[in-house]
Amino acid sequence: MSTKKLKAGLIGCGNIGSLYDEGLIQRESVIDHSPITHASALIKSPNTELVAICDSNANRLKTCGVARSIENQYADFAEMLSKEKIDLLCIATHPAPYSEILKLAGKAGIRRILLEKPAADTAQGIEELARISKEFKQLVAVNYLRNWYPATVSLKSEIESRTLGQPIHVHINYDKGLLNNGTHALALIQYLIGLDQFQSTDAASDPEHAYGSDRTWSFRAQISHKGSIAKITSCAFDYRKFSIFELDFVFEFARVRFTEFGTKIRIDNIRPDHEHTEYKVFTPRSRIIDAHSTAFTNAIHNISTAQGESELNFSIQDSIPLLKSVELIQNSENRNGLNL
Numbered sequence: 001m002s003t004k005k006l007k008a009g010l011i012g013c014g015n016i017g018s019l020y021d022e023g024l025i026q027r028e029s030v031i032d033h034s035p036i037t038h039a040s041a042l043i044k045s046p047n048t049e050l051v052a053i054c055d056s057n058a059n060r061l062k063t064c065g066v067a068r069s070i071e072n073q074y075a076d077f078a079e080m081l082s083k084e085k086i087d088l089l090c091i092a093t094h095p096a097p098y099s100e101i102l103k104l105a106g107k108a109g110i111r112r113i114l115l116e117k118p119a120a121d122t123a124q125g126i127e128e129l130a131r132i133s134k135e136f137k138q139l140v141a142v143n144y145l146r147n148w149y150p151a152t153v154s155l156k157s158e159i160e161s162r163t164l165g166q167p168i169h170v171h172i173n174y175d176k177g178l179l180n181n182g183t184h185a186l187a188l189i190q191y192l193i194g195l196d197q198f199q200s201t202d203a204a205s206d207p208e209h210a211y212g213s214d215r216t217w218s219f220r221a222q223i224s225h226k227g228s229i230a231k232i233t234s235c236a237f238d239y240r241k242f243s244i245f246e247l248d249f250v251f252e253f254a255r256v257r258f259t260e261f262g263t264k265i266r267i268d269n270i271r272p273d274h275e276h277t278e279y280k281v282f283t284p285r286s287r288i289i290d291a292h293s294t295a296f297t298n299a300i301h302n303i304s305t306a307q308g309e310s311e312l313n314f315s316i317q318d319s320i321p322l323l324k325s326v327e328l329i330q331n332s333e334n335r336n337g338l339n340l
């Protein structure tokens with residue numbers, strides 16, 4: 001890409017927008033930590049320059065502006081989008097204002113947008129965003145952070161080259177809501193092996209584990225992958241006890257686990273046991289991949305350089321089957337007596 005940086009704007013300076021690493025900036029040079037927020041990633045990326053920020057909460061806006069030395073601060077996104085010349089927009093509020101922001105951004109000629117997940121609460125909401133982005137010829141990516149790891153991208157190539165064999169079973173352990181956290185797991189499954197012919201056979205959730213109105217479902221489901229069926233199971237945990245996010249993919253010849261809140265990837269090869277040849281055993285590959293640190297950098301690189309929707313790691317269009325799967329899970333409540 002040319003040396004001219006894209007002018008970037010940020011709407012939503014809360015946790016993932018800015019707050020998570022504001023403390024780190026005060027303790028060390030901004031150069032020295034891996035970005036874990038949109039603001040840091042936009043400042044550190046060689047492709048972008050953060051020129052304006054917006055938050056309707058005056059305190060949040062001011063604190064972010066001071067921490068990041070950004071003078072152009074707006075309480076109202078309509079005002080920011082009409083006054084600033086912006087090429088790339090990150091949106092990290094909650095989903096309610098996304099469609100209005102996308103339309104105003106479209107009218108302001110902003111073509112590159114990174115939206116926080118899950119982008120909408122329903123498939124219909126995502127379809128509306130996809131329609132707007134098409135109307136304004138925008139490239140819109142959704143920020144499922146674990147999909148941006150280089151290790152996830154190379155895993156996808158390995159799966160496609162069939163060296164791991166067919167996927168047999170995926171198990172998810174998670175908490176804090178199917179929309180909020182469960183979609184991270186479903187987005188990884190979709191990215192790596194697809195959600196073709198997703199069917200949810202049963203689901204159950206304890207309203208007491210809900211994250212606000214977002215219930216955390218245990219479910220049993222299946223997908224079709226290159227002509228064979230892979231099972232998906234999930235176990236919903238109560239977030240008030242502890243925090244968990246794990247995915248365990250079992251393929252014919254390997255097992256891939258996203259552990260430690262999905263920040264580490266462990267791969268085991270599966271081979272016949274030497275003594276008991278009727279059994280298969282797992283043998284660890286030597287390295288545990290620490291994947292977390294590059295995710296935000298890769299997200300900004302992808303949205304700032306993609307030439308078309310097919311180059312986006314996870315587009316708004318990709319979110320339609322994802323949210324349809326969420327609805328199929330919610331609609332299969334207690335169909336076959338799944339116990340929690």
Ligand SMILES: NC(=O)c1ccc[n+]([C@@H]2O[C@H](COP(=O)([O-])OP(=O)(O)OC[C@H]3O[C@@H](n4cnc5c(N)ncnc54)[C@H](O)[C@@H]3O)[C@@H](O)[C@H]2O)c1
Binds near residue numbers: 180
């Ligand atoms: N990708 C990830 O790993 C990840 C991690 C955390 C959160 N998230 C997602 O990011 C989104 C935000 O989560 P959060 O924890 O940062 O929330 P938050 O409440 O900390 O931050 C949201 C910010 O947006 C501001 N805001 C809300 N409506 C606004 C509006 N109309 N105009 C301007 N500002 C507005 C709020 O004042 C707040 O400061 C959620 O959708 C969440 O699911 C994603």
